[in-house]
Amino acid sequence: MGDFFTSIFGNPAQRTQSFLRGAELRLIDNIVESLPARVEAIQLSGVGACGALVASIALIACNHFPHAIWIVPIAMAINWFGLSVDLPLARKRQQEAAAEGMAHHLGEIFSHLSVLIAYGFSPFFTVRAATVVVICYLLFAAYAYIRAATRHVEQMAYIGIGVTEFRILLAFWPFAAVLLGVPQSLGDKQPAIDVAVLSLAGFAIIGLLAKLFFDGRKITAASGRDD
Template sequence: MTDDNFGNTQPLDRIQENFLAKSERRLLNWLCARLPMWVTPDKLTGFGVLGALVIFLGYALSEWSLHTMWFCILGYAMQWFGDSLDGSLARWRKIERPKYGYFIDHSVDGFVILLIMAGMGLSPYVRMDAAAFATIGYLLLSIHAYLAARVLGEFKLSYLSFGPTELRFVLIALTLAMMVGGPDAGRVGKMSGFDFFVAGAAAVLNVLFIWQTLVTARRLDLMERPRSK
């Protein structure tokens, strides 16, 4: 994080406690050691964005053909590969650019979640308002992570033992359920079972944002509270 004068950067304390963190780290290190030199972190970032575009098209076109959602599965794999490996490869090769990497990586994260949820909202399976609610929750939690990185020097990469990789597995499972159940699965009135699932996940994200904000505010208050003489 930057100091109070936005001068030299200091390494962030990356907090990653998701279920798959250790196994994923071993796999990423194995891949980093074997990637050819022409594969660069920037190319991997672009590949991850391409994966998000594939996901968007897979959902958005599913009204015309159920089979387009197989592209979503492919897109999630592409997005994991690019997003998980770009920073890992930079650290493995010791070519990190902390300010540039931090800015690009997290700007891209916001764009990626927008593509995924917009595509889902354009599909016949999830209402756009439910998808928008989930997008808001994700972005609010992201804002908290970026603010905490600034004021605490801690960058939290997982919540409730879930991180980006676990979220992709949940979204893949949700996509497969859509393909099996159809748009009307679990429908109650104007909302399908998938609407309820996405809206429920959105509610969890928003509550987590509020809770983490209160916890962090309490920590900062105790750190900076004037001491009585």
């Protein structure tokens, strides 16, 4: 019976690896070891959420204060620190509880949604493109949480892109947007950024549907072998 559940749900120790996952885990381990005892996991979750809030404010502020662009990567680094170290710290100290898990996941959702929405009101994106990205994020996040609940896989990555890679993209997109001339094109009737985002979103959703299909077939096949 144990082999059956492992074949369906996977090994709890396994993780879907992103490009930076190995190096990130080593860095997180070093940070956890160096943190003083007075620092608590739930505090780090709050720090991470505050980092995202600062990044969101800076993105919108770029409409009137272009130099605020430099705040974005710093704030997103704080966001990464808080929400990447919180749960590993709780595990190391054997203080895992519902409160720590709830604070972490609420912090993650708040962080991503606040930054994505802020992008829609920044000079680096359109509201339409930001809305499409938010919808895609919610779809992928829902599947990630379902997969975590059923297959006990904590880390989700698609074609090597996980939460950390997504944060890096959010942190440095303003600079890429400036180089690509996105701010100058936002007044166009059909901005190039909208075309690009809609196209990528279409491919991403097709990929997610394919993943759902193949995961469903694996579960069905495993169930059939057990019968």
